[in-house]
Amino acid sequence: MIFYLDECFNTGNNWNDKSQPYFTYGGWIISEDNLEKANSIVKSFAEKHQGELKSKSFASHKGIKKVINLSKELMSKSNAVPYFVCFEKNYLIACKVVELFFDCQTNCKVNGYLTFPNEFEYFKIISNTEGINVSYENAKKYLPPIKMTKKALADIISTDQRLCTYIGDIINDENIHSECIYNIIEKLESLFYKQGFEQISNIFKIENFDAKKIYEELIGEELKDTTGIKVSKKSILVQPSLYEMIQNLRNHYRNLRLVVDTLGIQDSQFAEISERLEVPIEVVEESENEFMILASDLLVGHVARLVKNIIDNSNFVGESDIELLKSTITEKNSVFEHQSSIWHLKFSEKSGKKILEKLGYQLNDNGTNQILKDSFHLFRK
Template identity: 25%
Template sequence: MNYDIYCDESGNTGTNFLDENQPLYVISGWMVERNSSYRVKDKVISLRKENFPQVNELKGARLLKTSNGKRFCANFMKEMGQLGCTPFFIVAEKRYCLAAKIVDAFFDSEYNDRISTTLSWNNHIRKIIAEIIYNISEESIEKFAEVHKSPSIANIKDTQIQLIKEFRKYGYDQLAYAVEGSGNHLDKILEEETYTESGMEKKALKTLNLPVFVSFIQLIELFSRNINFNKVRMVHDEIAQFKKVFPEIFQIYSKSKSKETLILSSGTEMVFSTLKLKHFEMGDSMKHPLIQAGDILSSTINNYLTKVNNNEVIEPELRDIGEFIVGSILVNNEFIGRGFCDFVWSTELKKKLFNEVGISTSLDLPTKQIELDIEEFLIKK
């Protein structure tokens, strides 16, 4: 069978990863069996006319400003499910992503004399280090945010010094020792950060949009291979900054004929081609009601999780959204790396979510003393 997925995003803040009002970035979409797409499109139009006859387009961010709009968004998502549509989404917590970028900068054997190449490929250990940085290194994260926005040797050196100080303070002497090994390669870190400013049009490499879009391609492709769909088309809302870049990235995958996959140490599976996802285009949401449906999905997930992240009260109209997200996580785990959602976030935010919906979990709330031994990855000098 052939399927189409209509997607949009929420929480785009460009190179600013520490926007207090938008701590998350979400990309999502509804997958629809192609022969059913007209029926679903007509339903979306009908729901708009019945509930908001004064507007020409459904926009999640605008709807979520009122109780009536929140209620509509929650019911709309249920309606889409009843129509046989499947939600796909990726959630990225920006502050956690900055912590991961710090790991990429200071714990890469290319830029560090004290790190072995095996750590560069050990995704599991790198995630633990990112979690530690997220928990204890607030100042380092803020300093590296400046590096990301305005790369300079001075900013990178400030981040390195602060990171070492924070690791020493909380007893992570191995990590402090490791970061010291980057001292002779700060120019290379600067070169990498500078390249992201000019490597692609309109600083696309410096945003979360691009890597998350690549992950979304991976998500759709792996799911489609697992279910053995015939052909899939993706339609994404037009975004001026990525109007050229997104199609270029998709072409790299579509031109490859590789059937190989790579499984990382964390269990994450990666593909190098789109054997099932055959077509990508960007469209005007005004002309594509199903892109509007993707916008509602992204905005609603983002709105709910932002409130959870900020310890805000969840309105009664949106309480079912938490169960939807947690349910997606639990069901998704059964697909073993080939599911329909993914999360790049801290254990803290995940724990908050489960607590909010009243589900006990074996997750330990992060402390400032996560145990970690990286002796085998260190080069003694």
């Protein structure tokens, strides 16, 4: 299977770019047997369009309809699978805080549960190491609520815009001192106390944390080209999100390979991902002759602008505009086991509700705050 990948609204390490608070990665997954058919569909589409085949040229209502029709044709005639992840940058900052400050390697007051992304990943590890002979379905009611707990923690942190901006400044500015980690610890202690989570607030004492390790992970590391000249600083925004997406797909499609549109100075990140995940990745410098890259640009650009308009309460979002998004974010189209495909969207609770309501989902109150009150003791030492 080949995954043709493109991006939209990627500002790298600039976490505090107010003009682009969201970004999207994704494109089309297709088997090599169906590639020729898919290319012919996109080529025929391109021949009917004057000028460069870029998503910005299809931002009108008429243009969006053309992108939707092209996408439908790719799905129905060549079995292409649309796949994307869309992130809210402010929420990703909050997620990174959860990863760093609730990890047993940096916080001596928590156990290792929250190191795992969810309870299913935890179950896979303990099953392999301890020889547990029971299905996940039978075991999951006894597992700690890892996924919902991490989401609840991130939701609370993401509500503090000043804190997220402060952390974004640390990432952006190479000269900020590691003492800033102490400030973050104090701010988190105050935030959780004000929100009524005293048992969480109590763990935020400076002596409980490895501030040096947290700072090193938060600030990232410099990447250099073959001449030793610095070309970029590894972003905790771009690289891990790409890695997570490709890792998940690799687990589903064992023969996966990627064809990606160049990210310029961030191209070196693909080499690292390819080596770690053992996934062949081809970086395309000139994408005008790669028809499925062009189709990915159209898909991802449409999704990115649509999500932004929904969250910004735009009056220009109609039923036909969200048709493609609704067709991709459904239970039956999820490519992963044990979770719905709503994971396509990584947003705070407030923003996520706007999107899901627009898509017509029946929303359930998961009681995430109550989960913290009832279950956080399971994650403390």
